[in-house]
Amino acid sequence: MSEWDTIRLTFDGGVATLTVDRPDRLNALNVETLEAIExxxxxxxEEGARALVLTGAGEDAFVAGADISYMRDLSTPEAQAYAELGHRVADKLERFPAPVIAAINGYAFGxxxxxxxxxxxxxxxxxAVIGQTEIDLGIIPGWGGSxxxxxxxGDEIARRLIFFGERIDAQDAHEHGLVGEVVAGDQLDDxxxxxxxxxxxxPAYALRAAKEALNQAHETSQEAGLRYERRLWSxxxxxxxxxxGMGAFLDDREPEWE
Structure with missing residues (x-):
């Protein structure tokens, strides 16, 4: 298994956990860290993870954002390359062939x-405190936030969060639909x-197909998405x-997935 200086990847059965491990920098994302995540x-x-957890080391931050000290003096071409790297990582999370859970402990900005x-x-x-805070740095979200x-x-809430750079607490994030659950800090890991x-x-194949179909709903028209769903389903x-799965249902027993 590979080793990196700024992240950790561990396995427990079919579950992989990817931990951003820069607690002294609130797990800020520099180039080295993004490349390691990728x-x-x-x-x-490759190891066949059937679920993936993404989290941050320490008690203060999930990921406090991109590395501002690195970004400050970037030229436009350098900023373009940094944006492309961040987009690749976000896209690979979105398209990972198994469900990915963000365990948000602390700050999750930018x-x-x-x-x-x-x-x-x-x-x-x-x-936890969450926000698209880029506006106060003179920039906008650059890794897919917009x-x-x-x-x-929804459009109105997103505009408010991005225009004002609002930092919202976990309960507000839950009410807005930004997070699905809020738990006590000592209960998060379990x-x-x-x-x-x-x-x-x-069943891994069905979960993968479900994820692809759900993602497609955001990528195309409903008509095209429905065609895509039919192909995946059949x-x-x-x-x-x-x-x-169907045999176990009819036989009234627990299924044994591949």
């Missing part, structure tokens, strides 16, 4: 919020581990998991 996602895929937006599910601690945030919270373990026990017929 490599770790590829490794988790690029950290954007990585959370690219995950399938978001669970936050009660003391596109993914409105799909979660609760997310339970969610991930439950997902890892589901393509599952004849697989082991489809035969096993």
């Amino acid at each position: 490599e770790a996602l590829a490794e988790a895929d 690029g950290g919020c954007e990585l959370a937006l690219a995950c399938d599910l978001r669970v936050a601690t009660e003391d 596109q993914r945030l409105p799909r979660l919270v 609760h997310v581990a339970e969610l991930a373990a439950d997902l890892a026990e589901k 393509g599952l017929f004849g697989t082991h998991d489809q035969r096993e």
Whole structure:
């Protein structure tokens, strides 16, 4: 298994956990860290992870954002390359072939919020604080926030969050639909581990197809999305998991997934 200086990748059965490990910098994302995340996602895929958890080391931050000290003096071409790297990482989270859970412990600002937006599910601690705060740096979200945030919270709320750079607490984030659950800080790890373990026990091919179909809903017209869903749905017929799932239902027994 690969080792990196700024992240950790661990496995527990079918669950992979990717931890951004720069607590002294509130897990801010520099180039080295983004590249390491990209490599770790590829490794988790190769190892056949059936669920993935993304979190940050320490008690203060999930990911406090991009590395401002690095960004300050970037030229336009350099900023373009940094944006492309951040987009690649977010896209790979969004397209990872298994469900991804963001375990948001503490601050999730800017690029950290954007990585959370690219995950399938978001669970936050009660003391988490979340925001697209780029406007106060003289920039805008650059790793997908302007596109993914409105799909979660609606256009008006997204504009307010981005225009004002608002930092909102976990409960407000939950009310807006930005996170799915809020738990006590000392319950986050156990609760997310339970969610991930439950997902890892589901039929992997069907979960992957479900994720692809849900993602497609944001990419195209409803008519095209419905055609895509039909292809994915029918393509599952004849697989082991489809035969096993339906057979187990009819036999009144627990299925044994591939």
